[in-house]
Amino acid sequence: MTLQLAAPDRTRHIAREDGRRVGWSEWGSARGTPVLFCTGAAMTSSFGFGAEAIQELGVRLLCVDRAGLGGSAPDPNKSLESYARDVEAVLRSEGIARPPVIGFSQGAPFAVALAGSDVVSAVAIVSGQDELAYPPTRQMLHPDVAGLVTAIEKDREGFEASFAARVDAEGLWALIIAMSAPEDRAIYDEPAFSTAYRRSLAEGFAQGPGGYVRDLTLAMSRWPTQPETITVPVSLWYGKRDTSTVHSPDFGETLSTRFPKATLHAFPDEGGALLWTRSREILGDLLKAG
Structure with a gap:
């Protein structure tokens, strides 16, 4: 399956009150309907999705780089809440009020944080990371992932220092490919796709692994x-x-029961690359909800 990839139409930044730079990228018309996008692990705002769907649906897709990745400066006090404040500052600077948001893979908890801070009007979680430390979910985890959760609980600072010393963009790419189903590798291994994905990861590590x-x-x-x-x-x-x-061990079944207003879409014959294979469907559904 060949997917259409497009570079951002605009790349911008603002300065926060503490002087930190917060950068973001946009696709689609500047007058389109705003939709936020929270990227996956170590990905930056240079790598989007759904170029054709964005044009057809009149979407203005905005992706704000998390602190320390891409166009956003590091934040020693970075948290899910601080990310929400950065995004809120970007939206305020653009005159945008409560757009819907898509959270892909590791972007899922960041999208949930935006909803918790009343920054967004609807959420789409796509192949999302679950709340792995939630006790019922934790019981379903692969032992290696459960071990990571435990190590972070015991000593987050120590874990971060140790892990930062042995992770880089190429190692993360190799891990992503190793964990991917054949259906996903067929997409990720396409030359144009893998080049764009790996470039995004390299940008994610350009300021260091922190x-x-x-x-x-x-x-x-x-x-x-x-x-x-x-x-x-x-x-x-x-x-x-x-x-x-590191996504959801039961494909969102438990997580969907925890949201008061949730709809679960599960596809038996597809992998985790739904963000690219079902872009139009996901965006269309989200626009209706938001």
């Missing part, structure tokens, strides 16, 4: 915003052939 490593520990800890408190509509999208051990 931004990604902090994202990892935040995502693998208990989420400060619990799904049960989210009042906006949430749609969850999973392919049941997704073999990533």
Whole structure:
């Protein structure tokens, strides 16, 4: 399957009150309907999705780089809540009020944090990382992933220092490919796709591994915003052939029961690349909800 990839139409930044730079990229018309996008692990805002769907649906897709990744400066106090404040500052600077948001893979807890801070009007979680430290979910984890959750709980700072010393963009790419189902590797291994994905990861590590490593520990800890408190509509999208051990161990079944207004879409014959294979469907559904 050949997918259309497009470079951002615009790349911008603002300065926060503490002087930190927060950068973001956009696709689509500047007058389009705003939709936020929270990227996966170590990915930056240079790598988007759904170029044709964005044009057809009149979407203005905005992706704000998390602190320490891409166009955003590091933040020693980075948290899920601080990310929400950065995004809120970007939206305020653009005159945008409560757009819907898509959270892909490790971007899922960041999208949930935006909902918890009343920044967005609806959420789509696509092949999303679950709240892995949530006790019922934790019992279903692969032993290696459960071990990471435990190590972060015991000593987050020590884990971050140790992990940062042995992770880089190429190693993460190799891990992503190793954990991917054949259906996903067929997409990720396409030359144009893999080049864009790997470039995004390289940009994610350009300021050092700290931004990604902090994202990892935040995502693998208990989420400060619990799904049960989210009042906006949430749609969850999973392919049941997704073999990533750091997504949802039961393809969103438990997670979907925790959101008061949730709809679960599960596809038995697809993997985790739904963000690219079902872009139009995901965006269309989200626009209706938001």
